[in-house]
Amino acid sequence: MRKLFLTLALMLLALPALAVQPDEVLADPALEARAREITAELRCVVCRNESVDDSNADIARDIRLMVRERLVAGDSNEEAIQFMVDRFGEFVLLNPRATGTNLILWITGPVLLVLGLGIAVLAIRRRKPGTETLNEAEEARLRQLLEE
Amino acid sequence: MIVELGHYALILAFALSLLQTVVPLVGAQKGWADWMAAGNPLATAQFVLIALSFAALTYAFVTSDFSVVLVVDNSHTLKPLLYKISGVWGNHEGSLLLWVLILALFGACAAWFGGNLPATLQARVLAVQGSIGAAFMAFMIFTSNPFLRAAFPPFDGADLNPLLQDPGLAFHPPFLYLGYVGLSMAFSFAVAALIEGKVDAAWGRWVRPWTLAAWIFLTIGIALGSWWAYYELGWGGFWFWDPVENASFMPWLFATALLHSAIVVEKRETLKAWTILLAILGFGFSLMGTFIVRSGLITSVHAFASDPERGVFILMIFAVFVGGALTLFALRSAALEAKGVFALVSRESALVLNNVLLAVASFVVFVGTMWPLVSEMLFDRVLSVGAPFFNAAFTPFMIALAIVLPVGAVLPWKRGKLGRAARSMTGAAVLAVALGGLVFAMQTGGSALAPIGVALSVWLIVGAALDLYGRSGRKGFGDRMRRMVSLPRAEWGKAFAHAGLGVTIFAVSAVLGWATEDIRVARIGESFEHGGYTMTLSDVTREQGPNYITTMGTIEVRDGERFVATLHPEKRVYPAAGMPTTEAAIDYSLTRDLYVALGDPQEGGGWALRTYVKPFATWLWLGAALMAFGGLISLSDRRYRVAAGARKAPAAVATPAE
Numbered sequence: 001m002r003k004l005f006l007t008l009a010l011m012l013l014a015l016p017a018l019a020v021q022p023d024e025v026l027a028d029p030a031l032e033a034r035a036r037e038i039t040a041e042l043r044c045v046v047c048r049n050e051s052v053d054d055s056n057a058d059i060a061r062d063i064r065l066m067v068r069e070r071l072v073a074g075d076s077n078e079e080a081i082q083f084m085v086d087r088f089g090e091f092v093l094l095n096p097r098a099t100g101t102n103l104i105l106w107i108t109g110p111v112l113l114v115l116g117l118g119i120a121v122l123a124i125r126r127r128k129p130g131t132e133t134l135n136e137a138e139e140a141r142l143r144q145l146l147e148e
Numbered sequence: 149m150i151v152e153l154g155h156y157a158l159i160l161a162f163a164l165s166l167l168q169t170v171v172p173l174v175g176a177q178k179g180w181a182d183w184m185a186a187g188n189p190l191a192t193a194q195f196v197l198i199a200l201s202f203a204a205l206t207y208a209f210v211t212s213d214f215s216v217v218l219v220v221d222n223s224h225t226l227k228p229l230l231y232k233i234s235g236v237w238g239n240h241e242g243s244l245l246l247w248v249l250i251l252a253l254f255g256a257c258a259a260w261f262g263g264n265l266p267a268t269l270q271a272r273v274l275a276v277q278g279s280i281g282a283a284f285m286a287f288m289i290f291t292s293n294p295f296l297r298a299a300f301p302p303f304d305g306a307d308l309n310p311l312l313q314d315p316g317l318a319f320h321p322p323f324l325y326l327g328y329v330g331l332s333m334a335f336s337f338a339v340a341a342l343i344e345g346k347v348d349a350a351w352g353r354w355v356r357p358w359t360l361a362a363w364i365f366l367t368i369g370i371a372l373g374s375w376w377a378y379y380e381l382g383w384g385g386f387w388f389w390d391p392v393e394n395a396s397f398m399p400w401l402f403a404t405a406l407l408h409s410a411i412v413v414e415k416r417e418t419l420k421a422w423t424i425l426l427a428i429l430g431f432g433f434s435l436m437g438t439f440i441v442r443s444g445l446i447t448s449v450h451a452f453a454s455d456p457e458r459g460v461f462i463l464m465i466f467a468v469f470v471g472g473a474l475t476l477f478a479l480r481s482a483a484l485e486a487k488g489v490f491a492l493v494s495r496e497s498a499l500v501l502n503n504v505l506l507a508v509a510s511f512v513v514f515v516g517t518m519w520p521l522v523s524e525m526l527f528d529r530v531l532s533v534g535a536p537f538f539n540a541a542f543t544p545f546m547i548a549l550a551i552v553l554p555v556g557a558v559l560p561w562k563r564g565k566l567g568r569a570a571r572s573m574t575g576a577a578v579l580a581v582a583l584g585g586l587v588f589a590m591q592t593g594g595s596a597l598a599p600i601g602v603a604l605s606v607w608l609i610v611g612a613a614l615d616l617y618g619r620s621g622r623k624g625f626g627d628r629m630r631r632m633v634s635l636p637r638a639e640w641g642k643a644f645a646h647a648g649l650g651v652t653i654f655a656v657s658a659v660l661g662w663a664t665e666d667i668r669v670a671r672i673g674e675s676f677e678h679g680g681y682t683m684t685l686s687d688v689t690r691e692q693g694p695n696y697i698t699t700m701g702t703i704e705v706r707d708g709e710r711f712v713a714t715l716h717p718e719k720r721v722y723p724a725a726g727m728p729t730t731e732a733a734i735d736y737s738l739t740r741d742l743y744v745a746l747g748d749p750q751e752g753g754g755w756a757l758r759t760y761v762k763p764f765a766t767w768l769w770l771g772a773a774l775m776a777f778g779g780l781i782s783l784s785d786r787r788y789r790v791a792a793g794a795r796k797a798p799a800a801v802a803t804p805a806e
Contacts, residue, residue: 019383019758020667020758021667021747021748021756022667022668022669022747022750022756023669023750025667040535040536041534041536043532043534048390049388049389049390049391049532049534050388051534051535054383054385089530090529090530090531090532091530091531091532092532093531093532094532094533094534094535094536094537095534095536095537095540096519096531096532096533096537100527100529101523101526101527101529102523102529102531105515105516105519105523105533105537106541108511108512108515109508109509109511109512109515109541109542109544109545112508112511112512113504113505113508113545116504116507116508117501117504120497120500120501120504121492124490124491124492124496124497124500125492127489127490
């Protein structure tokens with residue numbers, strides 16, 4: 001009974017494949033390293049925030065193989081990436097290009113930092129010692145102390 | 149019956165939370181002591197009722213009551229007891245119930261331990277806390293009822309998502325929520341202070357420990373989640389910049405900023421408006437995180453559009469609370485005059501710099517997380533923002549923070565000399581550069597990542613030690629050691645937490661810079677070399693677990709002749725949930741983790757096998773633990789215990805120590 005259950009379950013459910021399969025690995029280590037570098041920056045288009053390099057999905061495997069084919073055919077990294085963008089659109093890039101409206105995304109950090117530091121320095125400078133004024137209670141207390 | 153009681157208790161708690169919102173607030177405005185005092189029993193009663201409600205739901209899960217829809221969808225009779233219990237919060241409705249339970253707990257704490265607060269402040273805090281509870285309970289009762297009955301109860305349930313059936317993830321949500329929701333305390337105090345128009349050292353003294361407590365829980369929660377991802381997802385990554393992760397990371401960054409600026413309020417009575425703003429934003433990002441996770445908005449715009457009810461409701465809660473608080477801030481913050489003045493070079497300024505870096509880093513994460521959505525809606529440009537962006541855009545802020553930290557930490561209050569503070573850190577700098585250089589020289593090729601990481605971590609850890617040593621007077625070594633031991637615990641907490649950051653930075657750069665990977669087909673009985681270890685795949689067997697079937701590999705690891713470990717990586721299938729998972733096998737040690745994941749059987753025989761050697765991976769969690777431990781020590785500092793003891797005495801008149 002248990003064996004039957006086991007066999008049935010194994011038949012019904014495909015086991016998860018590991019991300020990069022041994023048969024995908026290129027013989028040339030330099031080329032393989034470049035392939036890994038590229039696939040880490042490509043999105044598995046059907047997954048949630050997973051790179052092609054990490055994903056178990058079939059399409060991720062297809063993309064991994066395609067990238068390797070392009071590299072073996074002599075493409076540069078940029079050409080191989082552009083090849084994927086041409087097919088899947090900008091969506092495939094995990095590292096969005098700093099062009100057009102995306103500039104907003106890329107410059108937000110530096111701009112906010114400069115703004116934040118600028119405002120902070122101005123605010124600290126403005127409250128120089130001496131410009132501090134006493135409130136009413138403190139003035140009363142001061143008068144009281146002076147009278148004593 | 150018990151389930152209906154739970155439902156009833158929840159509705160009753162909702163009604164009480166409405167009372168808790170209105171009565172103490174009106175009382176504080178009119179100066180009616182009895183109305184103000186009503187907040188305390190209301191907060192206690194609310195907590196008790198929600199706890200009952202939570203217990204009822206837990207009961208339904210433990211007894212596998214399949215007449216409840218939520219139990220049917222998320223449980224199974226064969227599931228181990230631990231996961232029956234964790235199944236309570238492993239879903240949308242149940243996790244919201246946990247959310248409001250913790251919220252009510254914090255509200256009750258403000259009632260139980262807030263006796264030393266001015267009556268009006270306490271009443272207003274409880275009112276704000278009650279209003280948050282009311283909003284979320286309304287959300288539950290009207291859109292996400294956990295107690296819904298099934299019309300036709302099935303014989304068995306659909307099981308909990310197998311990925312969640314794991315000890316690390318069983319405790320991850322409670323810790324995370326204690327952190328998220330703990331920030332509501334700072335928020336309530338901020339809004340109450342804005343209504344009062346007054347922030348003083350006593351306010352800071354209250355807000356800081358509660359922020360610190362929330363921060364400790366958040367730190368532990370995030371670390372647990374990261375550890376889970378490390379061993380469960382099968383390739384040993386520990387941080388993916390996933391929107392859900394970012395949702396917890398943004399409040400953490402803000403909480404970190406807030407607990408630093410609260411020090412300035414407490415000790416120097418300045419930076420008040422800024423601290424209030426941070427408290428509002430910190431909890432605002434918690435709400436935003438809840439919205440992101442619970443609405444499914446980020447996962448897919450379309451998922452959101454198909455079921456917008458919940459998302460819109462949370463968005464409204466977010467808009468009302470954060471928008472309302474910010475409006476109040478704009479109107480009232482000018483009334484919060486600062487007392488202490490400070491120069492551009494001072495501890496205060498250093499903490500402002502810390503705050504700016506953390507806040508901007510958090511906004512970068514926020515913009516990156518929301519950008520795909522914004523870009524698609526406004527510019528019709530469909531794109532992704534993933535790990536490469538965050539690594540590039542976020543890391544510089546952390547590097548800058550690490551560089552300024554040790555010097556900033558030794559600057560005196562009010563006015564300091566940069567040269568003098570920097571000179572006291574000479575030892576740390578020299579050691580950092582030397583060790584970073586050594587690492588750079590030793591590693592062949594490789595990136596600059598690891599040497600920079602090593603230098604920064606040495607700078608932080610030695611800097612923390614030098615900070616303590618520098619506070620121990622000028623007599624002989626023995627005397628200095630004695631004095632160091634008797635330094636206030638807050639000083640030790642600070643040192644541990646800052647060293648913990650150093651350890652984490654070291655671990656991140658070591659794992660990213662030095663991890664090695666091996667992908668191969670291994671036949672049974674075959675041995676291979678990886679990272680100086682001989683690994684032998686000795687067997688692959690099929691086994692039956694309580695509610696899963698597993699394919700389990702046996703791998704023996706030797707270091708030369710010495711036996712190191714036997715590892716059992718698994719591939720599990722959960723028939724009820726119809727979902728496979730990988731269970732990597734890890735041999736943990738202080739200097740390296742051996743990480744093995746089993747793949748598919750190959751056509752020509754043998755199994756796909758991935759092995760990693762990850763140097764110092766354990767230090768990732770060690771660093772987080774050190775940070776949390778530092779927070780804990782700081783929390784036990786005498787001044788908070790004194791404050792807690794003073795609650796029996798009549799409220800002392802706070803005199804600014806100028």
